[in-house]
Amino acid sequence: SSGINAEYGAAMSIPVSQGVTKEIVEAGDSSCPVRKGSNVTVHCVGSLTSGMKKFWSTKDPGQQPFTFRAGVGQVIAGWDEGCMTMCKGERAKISMSGDKGYGPNGFQAWGIPPNAGLTFELTIIDIKHEQ
Numbered sequence: 001s002s003g004i005n006a007e008y009g010a011a012m013s014i015p016v017s018q019g020v021t022k023e024i025v026e027a028g029d030s031s032c033p034v035r036k037g038s039n040v041t042v043h044c045v046g047s048l049t050s051g052m053k054k055f056w057s058t059k060d061p062g063q064q065p066f067t068f069r070a071g072v073g074q075v076i077a078g079w080d081e082g083c084m085t086m087c088k089g090e091r092a093k094i095s096m097s098g099d100k101g102y103g104p105n106g107f108q109a110w111g112i113p114p115n116a117g118l119t120f121e122l123t124i125i126d127i128k129h130e131q
Contacts, residue, residue: 020077020100042124049118077099079096
């Protein structure tokens, strides 16, 4: 099941793992999925799930798209798990519980309290697979 259901449209919440869900905003190219070890470049808007207070956007002035290696623990668990279900060109909202985000320490520099639930709207701009 692709998670896209004609009766509900694309705004269906799909469970990714314990504590992580995904809502597809715009489908991507299914022939170009994110794979473990891929270098993935994304545009991202990160918000606290409670109140949807934005703490980071790659589209803000002075910011640029973010690149990371997928599936190898370079980013928080919920982000990694969500991205591993995405394809090039896909835009999705990935929501996660605090234990899949910054956990009991939070991320004070960005105003993220301990155990805060997070929502990231991610757009996969580019995927470079390891040769």
